[in-house]
Amino acid sequence: xxxxxxxxxxxxxxxxxxxxxxxxxxxxxxxxxxxxxxxxxxxxxxxxxxxxxxxxxxxxxxxxxxxxxxxxxxxxxxx
Numbered sequence: 001x002x003x004x005x006x007x008x009x010x011x012x013x014x015x016x017x018x019x020x021x022x023x024x025x026x027x028x029x030x031x032x033x034x035x036x037x038x039x040x041x042x043x044x045x046x047x048x049x050x051x052x053x054x055x056x057x058x059x060x061x062x063x064x065x066x067x068x069x070x071x072x073x074x075x076x077x078x079x
Contacts, residue, residue, distance in 0.1 A: 009053060016049065017041045 001009070021037030 005057075009057075012053065013046070013049065016045070020045070 017034070017038050020041045021032060021034055024037060024040070025032045
């Protein structure tokens, strides 16, 4: 993985954490904060995200057109 691919991967993770933060904050009717959201997301979804990412990205290019965002919708919605 080169530097740009790593940046893309990390940016995608941060985007998913931000979505998770919004969803969980809405559920609790208050802002849960990025740190809590990040810790929870990492514990719940990081392994699945990593496996998904590397199964659908070949050297940084999308494999089947499914985005990380669409995968997260399933991850969060399929609990």
